[in-house]
Amino acid sequence: MAAVDEARIRLGRVGAGLMTPIAPAEDWRHAARRVEAAGYGAIWVNEVIGGREVFTQLSVMLAATRRVVLGSAIANVWARHPATMQGAASVLADAYPGRLALGIGVSIGAIVEQSGQKWTSPLSRMREYVDAMDAAVEAAPRPEVPFPRLVAALGPRMQDLAREKADGALPAAMPVEHTRLARERLGPDKLLIVAQTAILETSPEKARGVARGTQLLTLPGSPYARSLRNLGFGDADLADGGSDEVIDACFSWGDEVTIGRRIQEHLDAGADHVCVTTIAPDLPSSLDVYERLAPLLV
Structure with a gap:
């Protein structure tokens, strides 16, 4: 529970x-x-x-900042050995206490x-991978402040695994x-970090096109x-990139107030923290959006 x-x-938030x-x-x-x-709790x-x-x-950005938490959403389990995943996270958490x-x-x-x-089977792969990370804990540094381990979990079985073997779940675009x-599946004692894409565009046609x-x-x-x-959507809802109803359910679009309202809905539904992502061609454009949204989000 400490993590x-x-x-x-x-x-x-x-x-x-x-x-x-x-x-x-x-x-x-920069x-x-x-x-x-801008006041955000995490990047x-x-x-x-x-x-x-x-x-x-993460190390580049941790070194450049003083307070903000840095998180992986996600670190790909196919990109490295599980012992390397455990070791890398432990080194950063040791170097930057409480910020990973x-x-x-x-x-x-x-x-x-x-x-x-x-x-191979995503569920089996994740279960074996997390077990191997646990087996590597003794060989890794012991951070002063434990870092939370979250599993990207969309479906109920992966959420069960997140509840059983991790500190929580990190679903996206739902x-x-x-x-x-x-939240009901994880229970009150696990973290629920939700990733939500925000499109700062008030034209329905343009926003849904993006x-x-x-x-x-x-x-x-x-x-x-x-x-x-x-969740009950059918083939017709998911065809051609998604119906308007699907797009409006999965993406937050509109002005700052509308986007802020959707983020609050996720928090009210049980999210501990919402990772707001933007769709932009470059970093400066993304940052402009985050600064516009900050007064209503942080």
Whole structure:
């Protein structure tokens, strides 16, 4: 419980997800300082396999800031050995006490296959991986402040695993109802970090067009489509990038007030913290949006 309690205090209500293309290290340092100055509790960064390696990225941004928590959303379990995952997180948590949150996920089959690896059962893979991380704890540094370990969990079975073997779950791109059900499944003692994409655009056509451009539902083997079916959406709702109803449920779009209202709905439904992600071509554009949203979110 120590990692959960500590994280709830340090993360705050809302964090910023910087899921933008590769940029120079100095740009990332500047971005981290701007987000911290805007008052967000955390900065979250993602990882595929190769390119922007998540622990190196986190270390650059931790060194550039003083207060804000840095989190992985997610560190890809196919990108490194589980003992390396445990060791890397432990080193950063030791160097920056209380400022690391580790989110891990199984990614998507097509991405894994492209890296030359063989896709296997996501649930089995995650269970074996977390067990191997636990087995590596004794060989890793012991941070003064324990870091929370979160599992990217959309479906009920992965959420059960998150409840059993981690400090909580980190689902993304799901409706508020999914957050409510996830909290019921996790119980009150686990962290629930929800990633929600915000599109600062008041035109319904433009906003929904941007949302469909993410290919959330058209990716081969999309776990998001599967989870939406579990919530009662049918094939017609998920076709062609998603119906207006699906897009409006999964994405927060509109002006600052409207987006702030949706974030609050996730918090009211049981989220401990919402990672707000934006869709922007570069870091400066993302930062402009976060600074516009900050007065209503933090």
